Amino acid sequence: METKTLQIQVDPSKIMQVGTGFFASKTLLTATNMGLFTLLGKSPRSGEEIKKELGLHSRSLYDFLDALVALGFLNRTGIKETSVYSNAADTDLFLDKNKPSYMGGILEMANNRLYPFWNDLETGLKTGLPQNEAKNNGASPFEAIYADPDRLREFIRAMTGVQMGNFIAFANQFDFSTYKTLCDIGGSGGALSAQVVLNNRNMECTSFDLPPVSPIAQENIDAMGLGDKIHVVTGDFFTDNFPKADVISMGQILHDWGAADKKMLIAKAYDALPKGGAFVVIENVIDADRSKNVFGLLMSLNMLIETPAGYDFSTSDFEELTKEAGFVKTSIMPLAGPSSAAIAIK
Structure with a gap:
């Protein structure tokens, strides 16, 4: 019964x-x-x-x-x-491409790239290997994307679209009153820098990314008339030191890499900051209990599909990684949807 x-x-x-x-x-x-x-x-x-x-x-x-x-x-x-x-x-x-608020780029990429790759999730879970372009030709997804100008523009539109709500929220919620400069590492199309200077008159920003990205970022910044407040700097965050700034930000960067590379990037951010400077990571940070942020956990599975060692991290992981690098205080600022700004102070 x-x-x-x-x-x-x-x-x-x-x-x-x-x-x-x-x-x-x-x-x-x-x-x-x-x-x-x-x-x-x-x-x-x-x-x-x-x-x-x-x-x-x-x-x-x-x-x-x-x-x-x-x-x-x-x-x-x-x-x-x-x-x-x-x-x-x-x-x-x-979802109207003619509006500046368009965020469909991430959906276009999901349709054109991610949807077929996720069919091989089981293989990824059993092998621990990426299931994207790298599966067939051995190239990293970034090599394949950056080698094709059209695909690169689609990727940048996708990353801008999925993060725009977070960038706007961060630019408005974070207290920039004691800072003057920000460097966005892996700045892509310059969207985070643009929102920071549009909402904080005291700020000047640097958007730092690889050579193929710089012309796209400069186009976007010039189109918004922000060339006097945002500087596009070309570099490789693996081989080059980060430009010095009061705030170092990364949007959807850390989750692409394994633990060793995460530590290296965090250490570079620490070195580029003054005492009291802020390291800000905008991602789908997983809750400490690993049971509430469904999107963050699924995005971590997407990192299995897309990268050799990447994973999304929890609030506890972020605190552990940044304290190891020398940061003294961490906090979490909820942004749009499942995303947060994880903040560490030097």
Whole structure:
């Protein structure tokens, strides 16, 4: 009798939702990749208009569009042949390529690169080896990405998109009043530096990254008219010393590397800072109990897929690594979604 009652009370819906979660994920990724939300950002469209403009087939047209309605990404009036579709508010803000708030780059990369690689997660778990481009040609994902200008731009758009909310939150929440300079290591397109100077008039920033990235960062900075406040410096954070600054930041950098390289990068940050300077790492920091930040834990699995030794770290890991380097105090500043700024003071 007790077994029967237990079976009735236990609900399998979570198992089904997660187990078939790739249905919804691939639907959103496909819509983003084909530019549906950018199209609807211009004006609402009927199903027939969407079909013609995106080159879709009649079969499953309304299943595709109405699934996006049910998932909350689209609004709709009418039904099927009388339907007119428009973007939901968050979709319109973040998934229309014509808006500066566009963050779909990470979804484009997820669709074009990550989605097929995750099919080999089991192999990665059994071998401990990356399951991306490196699996076939031995090149690191960064070598493959940086060797292709179009793929590099897509990667930078992706990293900017996924982090923009965090950069804005950090630029507004962190107390910059006692600092004057910031150097963003692995600064990519310069987005973090831009948000810092836009929101803190006392700050000047340096965006530090590899030679292929510098022209893209400079383009972005010039387009925003921030060339007098942000300096683009070319270098390799493995072989070069970090530029001196009051604040050293890293956005989605540390998790790419294993423990030895993490320690090396943290030590370089320590050396570049004055006493009282701040080392700031913006990532999906895992909670100390390793049971709440689902996205952080899944992102760490993505590091298995993407890198030879990378992993996402917990608040406890960060404290241990930075104290070993000589930092005296650490704190965590929650940002957007599952991300945080892990801060260590010299």
